[in-house]
Amino acid sequence: MGKEIALADVMGLVGTETGVSDWITVDQTMIDAFAGATNDHQFIHTDPERAAAESPYGGTIAHGFLTLSLLSAMNFDALPKIREQTMGINYGFDKIRFMSPVKCGARIRARFTLADARLRGAAMMMTTYEVTVEIENEKKPALTATWITIAQFDPKDRPAI
Template identity: 75%
Template sequence: MPEVSLADMPGLVGTVVGVSDWITVPQSMINMFADTTLDHQFIHVDEERARTESPFGGTIAHGFLTLSLLSAMNFDCVPKIREQTMGLNYGFDRIRFMSPVRPGARIRGHFKLADTRFRGAGMLMTTYDVSVEIENEKKPAMTATWITIVQFDPKDRPETV
């Protein structure tokens, strides 16, 4: 995994900074997510009922499961910032679930750095335009605008910002 410095970040705005490895989403993962979140809606966990009563022809992953996998995708492919002491999830400006993720599908994240902004002495706010691709599908599973905060020692703040 390549590393970048805080000073490099503004120059990366507008570029795709990473594409994650593929993650397979088996029915067992969907079932465990349903158990964890207490969301047992039939379209996620009842294969027979979903096959006959849903417009999807079978079960599908929770949109929030796809969203939650962004952390693993990010960790897999987004360059590490040398000076970072901690990273925080600040939130999302926009999330759209575009296509269902079916059991057994493979998905991966594409991360485009949309903006960076230094805040205070020891924080960098980063905004990523993220798209989650489904293997062999034209339409993405999800798109999002994700905001994170990189914390660093104020002594490491680039003088040019």
């Protein structure tokens, strides 16, 4: 992504869209690899012929958790790097909703809006993002989520408030 911001500037971005990722194609190879990693081989994900014949989707679809797991890559692609950050931590989600299936071959991207940013302790900033994963040429998103992350930094870099 290339953009960088100072830790002291993060709180000023609350309420704004802070990044949009590039498109990612979700193909059968990716879906099959995720099925293997999670041992979730339900036919709607892994059997294109059966999914075309028996599901309402006309073919296979990505696991909802595959779409969710791609947020890490989309985050890295879309959001500016905090200059002073030494480590990022996935803290969790307050809300996740799977709104629409991602059909095999579809392209998805994420939009990130910074909903909250607050300092925690001497060396952490907790950020909350409202995230929407869009499906190219579809009206409904694949998912929406409230995602909480933590940026760890050296205490000497803590901004004055």
